[in-house]
Amino acid sequence: MYTQALNTAEADDRGLEDAAKAVQFQARIDGEERIEPNDWMPAAYRKTLTRQISQHAHSEIVGMLPEGNWITRAPTLRRKAALLAKVQDECGHGLYLYAAAETLGTSREELVDAMLAGKAKYSSIFNYPTLTWADIGTIGWLVDGAAIMNQIPLCRCSYGPYARAMIRVCKEESFHQRQGYEIMLTLCRGSDEQKAMAQDALNRWWWPVLMMFGPPDATSQHSDTSTKWKIKRFSNDELRQKFVDATVPQAQYLGLTIPDPGMIQDADGHWRYSEIDWTEFKQVLAGNGPCNRDRLAARRKAHDEGGWVREAAAAYAAKRAQRRTAQAAE
């Protein structure tokens, strides 16, 4: 399950709305109450959440592609079964999230169509290719690890349906990270070639994974609103630092080197990483990553090829409903 802090809050347009209701709404948020689908909410809150939750859902669905790439080539039956279960989970997570997004009033079909039309974003991490089996280990260990860091605070998000979906997701997610780390551990205890493969995967994924937490706090424009609404509970940089601090010892245990020669541990024990190349992040978000076109093409193909199934199921349901009506009339 994957989320990414590319979500930015809509401009606050409460000036147009009932000021008293807005005050009451903020008081409920401040009092740690959950907001539910039929409750009054500012239009910008609805819009921000619709976008964030649907982007999160799209990320789960697109996230099945890089890993699905290795299901048929997994080295053992055990690994294959685990990877298949993980990819199935990602699909389920996407569906929980679409359902949560829909409670805000936009249908799943509209959300999916926006993604297929290239109008909706998904996490930039899935625009990188999975070149070797070690990439599958690295994705589980780092990409899912980063996603967990992001998602745990979302279990306390102010919007009830989103928070509940995240609780379910987080419960299922820890197997993903552990299976990834186990793959890395096996490779690192293997031959020199296998260890080199693990190091190569880490080298390629490290920086894109750090970018998953979104732009640095100094340049993030709309975080304030999301924080005020308790959609976001930690800043991008806070979560990124937490992730780095948790990951460095895990890499050390594997005997792998983090591809950041400038990294140092400060007096408080935090691992300070070097400057992130945000031009790359912007390029990938803008559609110019290594796999952007492939990913969208694969999603469109799957959607188009499933069209006859949706049509047949709808036609069958309509026929049955008609028959029932006819029987009832007799």
Add this chain to the structure above:
Amino acid sequence: MPQSARSVGLHKQQSRENAMATPNTPLWEVFIRSRNGLAHKHVGSLHASDATMALQAARDIYTRRGEGLSIWVVPSTAITASDPADKGMMFEPAESKIYRHPTFYEVPDEVGHM
């Protein structure tokens, strides 16, 4: 006023400018009874064309790790929900009736557990 359990916008026929837009598939609410013998509990929702497919999808989406022994699927449109605006009228009367709780009544210690 009673409401649909979901946001109002969801069930109304959505006008589409784009003729190629994917048609909406009905929404179902899923309830699962876990093995501990408790009542069916709402776990989430899904889309399916009919009840049979809804049950099959519920099994795939919500019981991948032995979460339950029985599933109910209910069309979301069949659920009538209370209006949050009526919360006061609906639930506040119960709050003042503390004599409905056992702790309201005094029983001497010597009597023991009751």
